[in-house]
Amino acid sequence: MGTNRPGLFIPTVTLAIAGLLALAGCSNEVPSDATAADATAPATAPLDLPNAVPIIVDVGIDSATDRVEHVPLGSTVKLTVLDPARAEEYLVDGYALGKDVRVAKGIPEIFQFVADKPGSFAVRSQTEQTVLLTLQVG
Secondary structure, three states: OOOOOHHHHHHHHHHHHHHHHHHHHOOOOOOOOOOHHHOOOOOOOOOOOOOOEEEEEEOOOOOOOOOEEEEOOOOEEEEEEEEOOOOEEEEEOOOOEOOOOEEOEOOOEEEEEEOOOOEEEEEEEOOOOOEEEEEEEO
8 A cells, every 4th residue: 555656646637637528528508608609500419408498480381570589688599490492591680690501401400599689680581581580589
């Protein structure tokens, strides 16, 4: 027990640090200081956020210029857009979401972001400027 074994301590500490780093990298939590500017495109593998506000819009089915979805300021939004008719780029005005991301025909795309700006924001198509719904944050 009194024997000093130099090589044993360093690998043990290295493994412990590597394990902590691996755990930190696997977190499903969105940092509280995350902003909408951090989310410039939809997540390819959406996080399972139990407190996220789910909004689903099927283009041409339940999309409408008078559809309004209310979300609390600071909440995480999980917006799913499905266009059964064509591939299109959809944007959320006021947030850096959707630019250069085409929603494939018939395949849902998920946009996750923190609604950190109060006000009304249109979710619209890039090509025709068709409003799918208005996001009311506040």
